[in-house]
Amino acid sequence: MQFDHLRRMALFAQVVRYGSFTAAAGAQNVATSVLSAAVSQLEDELGVRLLHRTTRRISLTEVGQSFYEKCVDMLASADAAQEAIAAHSGEIVGRLRITAASDMAENIILPALTPLARIHPRLLLDIQVADQIVDMAAQQIDLSIRSGWMRDSSLVARKLADLHEVLVASPAYLKQAGVPASPDDLRHHRIIGLTRFTDPTTLILKHQNGTSAKINLTPAAMTDSVRMLSEMAMTGYGLARMLAYTAAPALRDGTLVTVLKDWQLPGAGFYAVTLKRELQPQKVNAAIKALADFLAKTTSRQQCR
Template identity: 60%
Template sequence: MQFDRLRRMALFSMVVRHGSFSAASRELGLATSVLSSAVSQLEESLSVRLLNRTTRSLSLTETGQLYYEKCLEMLSAAEMAEEVVAGGIGEIAGRLRISAASDVAQKIILPALSPLVRKSPKLILDILVDDHVVDMTTQAIDLSIRSGWLQSSSLVARKLANLDEILVASPDYLRRFGTPDSPESLYQHRIIGFNRFAEPTTLPLRNSVDNSVSIRMTPSAMTDNVSMMRDFVMQGFGLARMPSYMVQNELSRGELVLLLSDWALPGAGIYAVTLKRTLQPPKVSAAIEAISCYLSTL
């Protein structure tokens, strides 16, 4: 394979990753004409169209998507080679691009990986905070940490921990509307709906003797962000179904109150999601282990 072809593949990947020739131009310090010419030459040599171009946007063709994935594998292999020679096999080094929802990034990833970064000065964290599922291939994500991740044949998901969910309210709300003492009494209350659930305002509850009940409640507010849901409940908008790690401090300070402790919500899993690779880079494996160990302490 010609060395020029490898360079064009790398430039093509950068254009796709940044979403435009101009953005890639600014990142690489190259003229847009250089990038455009490289992609055109690549398409000509392959006799296929890789990108659909308009004056305002570009997108991958079906063939371009497949080719881009292979280009990323090439770049990943090159990056791993650099990591090996940087200081020996297994050194934790290089840029680690992680995707996570805002609550997970702040409450889990940052404290979990801080010790790893201190021990690995050549490791650079690049955190993409997004409350929606991202395309790991297109955005060149090394690792995604998510709860309730949808399975995909092109991804590998490893369950790191179970996350408990609890029902909470503020003392102020309970003073105004009373404290529910049974699932049936929830009908008299309002809930803060979470839009990422299939049924945002429904509480599926189960007790220790395996009795189950599903309560559909009237919402007082709706959001797709866990941190915002916590803010709503702190302001007394209503009850909220929260992951326990998000409200531990508020519960210990008495700013929130645990409700219906004899009944359990389904809970969720938290997953480390990676692209399928023959061998994961040391930085990815180390990050997964660090996050897993941190979760075991929660």
């Protein structure tokens, strides 16, 4: 097989990965016309149509989907070969594709992995911020970081830490609606529902003395974005259930305050999710270790306060 044919296979895979010729061209720093010509020539060589093209989007044909999966395998093998050589010198190399929700990307992924990237300059962090669960195989994601995860037989989840949750609201909202003194008082309040949760408007609370309570609240608004949840809470839409590290800046400056401090929410697990493989690439294992170490130090500091 000619090297030019392999290059066209690689370019085709990038077009599919980025969802358009324009996006792939920008990512690969080549002209859109070059990508279009490469895919067209590849289709001529194979004698099949790989993509359905419209003015706005592309989609894979049935045979294109099968061929794309083989192209992804080819690129993964090339990456693995490069990483195997580098491993002999203790160097971590290659593109590490990570997906995480916006709050986690900013508050955990970046500070945890920046030192690793500085030690290994040939490691390229490709952080894709997405509040929704993504198809890791289709988008060639190496590592997905989630507070909770969708069960999928093709994925493996490793719990790295337990994340503390808090119930918060803006001072203006509490002034208007009243400060709840007990879980029962919450029945008169409204909550901003985060649709990532199975039941966004239900709170399960546990008191320090072991007493528990389950309360169903009226929704004030709904969102799938943690950033929007925070903004709505600060604006005074209602109560909000938030991870403590996400709420911390607003709690420090007083734009949000904690409600029912003696009662605890269940919390959420922090998971590193990978594709099921016989062996994970060195870059993935290194990233997971860096995240686990960072979270262990962060949790330890919080417990000492």
